[in-house]
Amino acid sequence: MVSHMPAIVVIGGGVIGTSVAHYLACKGAKVTLLEKGDLASGSSGACDGLIFIQSKKPGVHLQLALASLELYEELYKELPGHIEFKKSGGMVIFETDAEFEAMCGYIQDQQATGIDVSLLNTNQALKKEPYLSKHIKGATFFPLDAQVNPIALTLGFALSAKQNGARIITRTIVKGIKIQNNRVSSVQTDQGDFNTDVIINAAGANASEIAAMVGINIPITPRRGQIVVTQAVKPILKHCLISAKYIAAKYHPALAKEKGEGISMEQTQNGNLLLGSTREFAGFNKQNTPEGITRIIEQTTRIIPELKKLHVIRTFAGLRPYTPDSLPILGQVDHPKGFVMAAGHEGDGIALAPITGKLIAQMILTGKTDIPLDAFAVDRFQLQKETT
Amino acid sequence: MTSWDLKVLKSKYHIIIIGCGFAGLAAADILTRYNLDVLIIDENPHLGGQLLRKISTLKQTKKKFELDPIKKIGFELARSIAGQNIDILYTTQVLGLFPDHRILMVDHSEKIVECQGDFIICATGAREKYLPFKGWTIPGVMSTGAAQILMKSSGVLPAKTTLVGGTGPLQLALAAAILQNKGRVSAVLDQQNFKDKFGILHLWQHNLPKIIEGAIYLSRLFLQGTPIRQRTGIAEAIGKNQLEKVVTAQLDDQNGFIQGTERIYNTHALAVGYGFTPNIELPIQAGCDIKFDKKKGGWIVCVNEDTMETSLSAFFAVGEITGIAGAKKSYIEGRIAAWSILNQMELVNGSKNKANLRLLYYQRQHQIEYGAFLNAMCNVSDSAYQSIDDDTIICRCEEITMGDIRKTITDGFLTVNSIKKTTRCGMGLCQGRICGPVLFDILSGITHGHPGQIGEPSVRSPIKTVPLGAFLRANNKTEMK
Ligand SMILES: Cc1cc2nc3c(=O)[nH]c(=O)nc-3n(C[C@H](O)[C@H](O)[C@H](O)COP(=O)(O)OP(=O)(O)OC[C@H]3O[C@@H](n4cnc5c(N)ncnc54)[C@H](O)[C@@H]3O)c2cc1C
Ligand SMILES: Cc1cc2nc3c(=O)[nH]c(=O)nc-3n(C[C@H](O)[C@H](O)[C@H](O)COP(=O)(O)OP(=O)(O)OC[C@H]3O[C@@H](n4cnc5c(N)ncnc54)[C@H](O)[C@@H]3O)c2cc1C
Numbered sequence: 001m002v003s004h005m006p007a008i009v010v011i012g013g014g015v016i017g018t019s020v021a022h023y024l025a026c027k028g029a030k031v032t033l034l035e036k037g038d039l040a041s042g043s044s045g046a047c048d049g050l051i052f053i054q055s056k057k058p059g060v061h062l063q064l065a066l067a068s069l070e071l072y073e074e075l076y077k078e079l080p081g082h083i084e085f086k087k088s089g090g091m092v093i094f095e096t097d098a099e100f101e102a103m104c105g106y107i108q109d110q111q112a113t114g115i116d117v118s119l120l121n122t123n124q125a126l127k128k129e130p131y132l133s134k135h136i137k138g139a140t141f142f143p144l145d146a147q148v149n150p151i152a153l154t155l156g157f158a159l160s161a162k163q164n165g166a167r168i169i170t171r172t173i174v175k176g177i178k179i180q181n182n183r184v185s186s187v188q189t190d191q192g193d194f195n196t197d198v199i200i201n202a203a204g205a206n207a208s209e210i211a212a213m214v215g216i217n218i219p220i221t222p223r224r225g226q227i228v229v230t231q232a233v234k235p236i237l238k239h240c241l242i243s244a245k246y247i248a249a250k251y252h253p254a255l256a257k258e259k260g261e262g263i264s265m266e267q268t269q270n271g272n273l274l275l276g277s278t279r280e281f282a283g284f285n286k287q288n289t290p291e292g293i294t295r296i297i298e299q300t301t302r303i304i305p306e307l308k309k310l311h312v313i314r315t316f317a318g319l320r321p322y323t324p325d326s327l328p329i330l331g332q333v334d335h336p337k338g339f340v341m342a343a344g345h346e347g348d349g350i351a352l353a354p355i356t357g358k359l360i361a362q363m364i365l366t367g368k369t370d371i372p373l374d375a376f377a378v379d380r381f382q383l384q385k386e387t388t
Numbered sequence: 389m390t391s392w393d394l395k396v397l398k399s400k401y402h403i404i405i406i407g408c409g410f411a412g413l414a415a416a417d418i419l420t421r422y423n424l425d426v427l428i429i430d431e432n433p434h435l436g437g438q439l440l441r442k443i444s445t446l447k448q449t450k451k452k453f454e455l456d457p458i459k460k461i462g463f464e465l466a467r468s469i470a471g472q473n474i475d476i477l478y479t480t481q482v483l484g485l486f487p488d489h490r491i492l493m494v495d496h497s498e499k500i501v502e503c504q505g506d507f508i509i510c511a512t513g514a515r516e517k518y519l520p521f522k523g524w525t526i527p528g529v530m531s532t533g534a535a536q537i538l539m540k541s542s543g544v545l546p547a548k549t550t551l552v553g554g555t556g557p558l559q560l561a562l563a564a565a566i567l568q569n570k571g572r573v574s575a576v577l578d579q580q581n582f583k584d585k586f587g588i589l590h591l592w593q594h595n596l597p598k599i600i601e602g603a604i605y606l607s608r609l610f611l612q613g614t615p616i617r618q619r620t621g622i623a624e625a626i627g628k629n630q631l632e633k634v635v636t637a638q639l640d641d642q643n644g645f646i647q648g649t650e651r652i653y654n655t656h657a658l659a660v661g662y663g664f665t666p667n668i669e670l671p672i673q674a675g676c677d678i679k680f681d682k683k684k685g686g687w688i689v690c691v692n693e694d695t696m697e698t699s700l701s702a703f704f705a706v707g708e709i710t711g712i713a714g715a716k717k718s719y720i721e722g723r724i725a726a727w728s729i730l731n732q733m734e735l736v737n738g739s740k741n742k743a744n745l746r747l748l749y750y751q752r753q754h755q756i757e758y759g760a761f762l763n764a765m766c767n768v769s770d771s772a773y774q775s776i777d778d779d780t781i782i783c784r785c786e787e788i789t790m791g792d793i794r795k796t797i798t799d800g801f802l803t804v805n806s807i808k809k810t811t812r813c814g815m816g817l818c819q820g821r822i823c824g825p826v827l828f829d830i831l832s833g834i835t836h837g838h839p840g841q842i843g844e845p846s847v848r849s850p851i852k853t854v855p856l857g858a859f860l861r862a863n864n865k866t867e868m869k
Contacts (some may be wrong), residue, residue, distance in 0.1 A: 038806040045809060151809045170806075171841065231817050231853065270812070287675070288848050290484065290492050290502065297859040308857030313819055315848045 005030055006197035006338075008364065009187050011174050011210055013037075014044035015150060015349055016342050017202030018157035019357030022079075025164035027365055032194055033158070033166060034187065036173040040154040042204045043349065046286075046318030048227065048264055048276050049150045050240050051351040052090050054117050054142040055247055058109045060375045061327060061348075064355050067371060069144060071354035076148075079156035080163065083148055084269045090145025090240045091120075091129065092247065093303055094137045099244040106247065107140060117142045131236050131306045147240050147266050150350045157357070174203075177213040177339075184214065184338040198364055200340045205284070205319040207329075207343035214336055218329060219381050220344045222284055222319035225277035226292040228300075230310040232271030240266045243303065263299045273310065275300045279320075279347075288315045320346045323381075330356065330376035331363060340364065341378055396475055397503055401427040403729060404491060404505035406482045406670065409437020410458075410715045411511035411707025413465040414722025416474070422735055426474040427505065429493060431481045435466040437513050438533070439715050441540045458715045484849025485510075485674040489702065492849060500858045507702045507729045510671055511722065514664040514685070514708035518826055519554070519579075519768050520780050520790070522624040524660075528631025532562045532661035545571040547657030551634055553577035553622050554660040556766035557598070560605040562659060563614060573614045574653050577636055579643075579662070579768060581618040598758065621772070623650065625658055634658050643772040663766025665825045666709040669851040672844075676700050680839035683760040684711030686825065687845055694749060695728035696721050704729070713759025720752045773833030782830070783823040785816020793830060802835050804828055804843035817853065 008024060010017045013035025021033045035041070051069060056062040076085035094100045110117050117140050125139040126132050132139075162168050169191070176188040177199060187194045203210045205222035246262030264276045278292045293315055301307045323329060323344040333339050342360050345352050359369045402424040405412045412428065413435060419426050434440070440462050470476065477495065484492040489508050494500045516531045523529065528547070530538075532554065535546045549572040552563045563573045609616060623635040623645050638649035665686050672678060677690040677699035689698055689705040696704045704725040707718035727744050730736040776782075778791035788811050796810050804827055807813060813827055814820030820827070824845060831842045 038801075038803055038809070040809060041805065155810060228856070230856065287486075288484075290486060290490070290849070293849070294859050297856050301856055301860065308860070309855055311817070311853040311855055312850055312859075313817055313853050314815075315850070317848075 006364070007195065008032070008198045008200065009034060009194055009196040010200045010202055011187070012042070012202035012204055012206075012343070013039040013154070013158065013168070013170060014042045014202065014204050015040070015154045015157070015353040016044075016204070016345065016356055017200070018154050018161060019353040020200055020202055020342055020360045021161035021166050021168070021357075022157040022164075023357040023361035024364065025161040025166040027361060028165075029361070029365060031161060031166040032196070033161065033168045034172045034174055034189060034194070035168075035170045038170055039158050039168070040151045042206075043318040043320055044154045044204075045151050046227070046316050047150055047225065047320075047350060048266060048274050049084075049148045049153075049268070049350055050090070050242075050264060050266060051146040051148060052240065052242065052264075053145050053351075054090060054092065054110060054115065054140060055242060056348070056351075057326075058113045058115075060371075062110075062113060062115065063371060065348070065351055068352050068355035069146065071358060072146065072148065075156075075354055078160070079153070080159040081152055081156045083152045083156050085146060085148045086269070087144065087146045088239050088266075089141065089143045090242070091125065091139040091141050092242055092244055093125070093132070093139045094244045095135070095303070097137060100137055103140070103244050103247070115142065129237065129239060129241070131304050133303055133305050136303065141239075145240055148350060149268065153350065153353070157353075174210060174213075177210075179214060179336045182336050184336050196338075198338045198340060200342050200360065200364075202342045204343060204349075205321045207321060207341070211341070214333075214339050216333055216339070216378070218341070218344075218378055219324055220321050220329065221281065223322035223346065224280045224282045224285065224317055225320055225347070226280075226288050226296065226315060226317040227274055227276040228293055228296050228312055229314040229316070230273040230275065230307065231313050233273070233310060234271065235267060236304070236306060237265060237267040237273065240264070241303070243299065261295070263296060263303070265300055265304065272313075273307070275307070281322075284319065286317045286319060288317050292317075321349070322346045325380075328352065328356065328376055329378050330360065331373040331378070333378055397427075397477070397501060398425065398475070399503055401425045401475075401503065401505045402733075403427070403507045403509065404429065404489075404503070405509045405511060406485075406491070407437065407510065407512040407667075407707070408435045408469075408476075409511060409513045409707060409718060410439055410462055411513075411718035411722040412437070412509065413462065413469060414719045415509050415511065415706060415726040416469045416722075417465050418723060418726035419729070420469065420472045420474055422730060427503070428469070428474065428476045429480050429482055429491075430476075430478060433478050435470055435476070436462055440466055441537065458719065461719070462715070481852055482670060483851055483854065485670055485703075486849070494850075494854050494858055498855055498858045500854065507704065507732075509704045509706060509722075509725050509729075510689075510698075510709065511705075511707045511718070512667040512670055512709055514666050514712055517662045517665045517766075517768075517829075518660075518822060519662045519772055520776055520782055520826060521622045522777055522780050523626055523631075525781055525784050526625050526627050526631050527629065528627060528656050529625050529658045529660070532558045532659045535562055535657070535659040536565065539565060539569055545569060546659060547655065548572060549574050549655050550657040550659055551575060551577070551653050551655045552659050553579070553620075553636070554662045555579045555768055556661060556663050557602055557762070558661050560602060560609065562661075564605040564608045567608060567612050567614070573609070573612075574655055575615040575617055576609065577617050577620040577622065579619070579621055579639070579772065580765075598761075621645065622658070622660065631656055631658060643769060643775050661766075662768050663763060664708065664712045666712060668709050668845075669847045671698060671703075671705055671709065672847040673849050673851055674700060674703065676703065676705065678844060681711065683763055684713070684756070685759070685763050686828075687839075693752075694724075694745060696725040697728065702732070711756060711759055712763055713755050714762060717752060717755035717759060720748050720755060724748045724752065768829070770833035770836070773830045776830070782826060783811075783813040783816060783820070785818055786812045786814075788813040788823075790830075793827070794834075797831070797834060802831065802837060803841065804831060805846070807831070819853070
């Protein structure tokens with residue numbers, strides 16, 4: 001525990017870094033956030049805004065997501081700007097009987113943890129979402145799944161942090177970290193050095209680079225996601241939708257290979273539909289590919305044929321910070337002291353941003369956290385290596 | 389005109405020319421002599437781009453005395469190339485360019501097709517820039533280019549009486565053309581004044597023919613008694629569903645309107661132009677290096693000056709997209725690219741080719757100097773952007789006003805991208821095609837920031853909107869052999 005207020009540097013102005021800065025600044029901590037480009041110029045500005053609860057693996061993952069959802073209930077009133085938080089409810093769409101069977105076990109697990117996911121047949125699903133294609137075999141429904149505008153959220157966190165005394169510095173690239181007596185002592189950037197007691201690594205897909213600056217090897221790699229944006233139209237979708245293949249792609253990559261990546265669909269407050277997304281390992285390449293775009297369009301128009309008439313106005317791609325077990329890396333490392341990880345949320349960073357910020361702030365300022373961070377420790381990967 | 393469709397398409401070509409204005413024509417003229425598989429794609433229904441615009445008027449134009457000999461060359465080229473045994477896709481838009489030189493395109497029936505070229509020549513030209521004022525989105529307010537297109541392609545006057553404003557030489561040409569077509573011009577307003585033009589006097593020496601052309605336009609206007617008002621800007625366009633009147637006023641040194649100098653014009657058409665911005669969406673999307681050069685008209689594609697090859701190998705950029713300088717530079721660059729490609733394919737004698745290229749290189753430098761003159765003539769000063777009224781709409785699609793943008797800048801957002809994210813300026817249906825360059829100019833006018841910091845434009849495929857259904861392979865296969 002630290003007795004005086006430590007000087008804290010957050011590296012990364014994505015949803016995670018700004019959330020951490022918000023929760024720290026609100027408690028009166030001395031925070032400086034460093035971002036190499038603009039705020040939300042990484043994955044947080046190139047993603048969907050789903051706060052999908054029913055897609056999370058039962059266990060710690062689900063526990064984090066539920067705690068995060070609770071925080072959203074306050075955040076959308078507290079944060080400056082309009083973060084477009086909406087409890088729209090979510091549906092997972094099945095297109096084949098095989099998918100239905102594969103998902104049954106998953107649903108049972110969820111129900112066992114008290115998550116009230118209901119199963120809908122084709123007619124029931126169509127009643128909820130009239131534009132669904134009649135060929136679908138059914139869907140699950142969970143009323144608490146929600147959505148948010150991820151860019152507005154990131155900017156809202158940043159502005160709130162600023163209003164509470166944090167310094168938000170963009171266009172500043174972190175180049176190195178100085179260590180003294182086994183403690184971090186300063187962050188070196190292209191705009192000069194920043195002395196600090198604590199460094200939080202929230203550099204998203206670049207988090208491995210930052211960790212390497214203090215000699216730590218972490219398995220965060222970029223996993224590209226491409227998205228298609230349609231013109232704004234009157235409400236077509238009431239809920240957020242994902243296909244059953246999405247869950248398969250996330251947790252059983254082998255299964256996804258033969259079945260495709262699975263898709264997600266949401267309509268923003270502005271009326272645009274966000275149709276996502278691919279899951280590819282292509283290094284730091286953020287380009288869109290004709291194959292990726294076509295795959296998304298083929299799958300989404302099959303589920304909602306009405307989409308065929310809408311115009312694509314934009315495509316983009318973001319780099320999810322992927323970890324091998326799909327869980328983020330959170331918390332203090334053993335060496336050097338003062339180096340804290342807050343990265344690796346892969347496809348869940350928006351959903352998990354509030355709770356991540358809160359827990360990291362608690363850990364730094366009080367040494368205790370509402371939810372234990374053990375399951376998210378960086379050494380889980382090293383331990384795994386040793387036992388196998 | 390032959391009606392083409394995507395069925396004629398081969399899956400692979402030696403050379404694909406995207407955009408066939410002057411630059412594309414010049415390249416095609418040389419390349420078609422070597423028995424190569426050449427594909428030309430243009431979104432217009434004719435060859436020749438901005439300068440020729442309409443092929444069906446070719447015959448009339450032939451009889452007419454053509455002031456600018458380059459137009460005559462253009463018409464001849466267009467005719468000769470349209471008759472060659474090569475594939476030409478009219479009314480077809482290129483939407484994206486990907487590694488391996490794969491091209492994604494869509495025709496008028498909204499089918500998306502892919503094909504590939506060993507070499508790509510991108511010659512997509514330029515479009516007009518805007519300086520927003522109150523009411524600039526009312527129907528009846530149009531760009532000088534749009535007014536020209538109306539007359540050239542459809543033979544229609546913008547209105548019985550047209551008010552012409554903005555900066556640059558196109559205003560005079562337009563006003564003269566309107567008069568020639570028996571229309572009326574209430575006045576020609578020039579944002580700049582003679583003083584500004586004296587400031588660029590040193591650039592005039594290279595541009596005698598253009599100045600003579602300008603003088604001819606001017607004398608035509610004089611003869612018809614059209615007032616030409618220097619240092620006069622447009623304060624407001626007024627009208628509900630159609631332009632009814634325009635308020636103009638003289639400008640002070642800071643480009644603010646001088647009280648008491650207002651004039652009201654009752655007119656249904658206002659044509660304005662403030663220079664050009666290169667159509668570099670495709671090269672950006674493909675990943676070519678770009679740079680900002682004010683003398684060349686803003687953001688342009690970087691090229692090897694000897695070959696016109698971009699930072700991507702076998703991908704060439706020619707014409708206005710490497711710097712605004714008019715048809716002659718486009719013509720020269722198209723030829724340079726063609727000879728360079730033939731050289732890479734080892735189809736031409738090396739030393740002879742070198743001599744060709746050297747000559748073209750010097751001709752090109754000369755035209756670049758003319759370009760600097762042209763762009764200076766069109767220049768809108770920083771203070772003009774600073775004095776845009778808060779109520780003025782900047783982004784038409786999302787209805788974002790100057791006031792919204794000013795506030796965001798005051799909040800500390802100083803880049804195009806961050807302002808886009810906070811205000812949604814440029815996130816609407818047109819994806820910032822019009823307001824993107826405007827937002828850049830506003831930011832640079834207000835903050836005086838470095839262009840690289842204010843932000844390089846970013847573009848993704850598809851570079852223009854298309855229905856989702858167009859991407860469905862199942863649909864397209866049945867149509868394609
Ligand atoms: C297509 C797609 C769809 C998605 N959909 C969803 C969804 O629906 N719901 C959901 O919860 N999640 C979703 N995600 C995941 C979500 O986007 C990420 O988990 C989240 O944005 C990660 O946030 P971050 O702050 O860790 O990373 P980022 O937003 O990438 O932020 C990291 C920041 O660090 C900066 N940085 C990097 N290196 C340095 C350096 N050396 N110096 C200074 N700054 C540096 C970067 O510029 C960047 O801004 C999706 C992702 C993608 C790609
Ligand atoms: C509105 C306007 C009016 C002009 N009027 C005059 C004038 O009156 N006199 C004068 O001297 N100069 C005029 N110019 C300048 C003119 O641009 C140059 O003189 C010269 O014609 C430029 O040749 P280019 O080949 O570089 O470009 P352009 O002539 O502009 O040709 C570009 C071609 O590319 C095509 N294209 C663009 N994008 C795509 C795509 N994605 N897919 C397929 N095809 C595409 C276009 O249809 C066009 O045919 C005008 C320019 C503009 C923008």
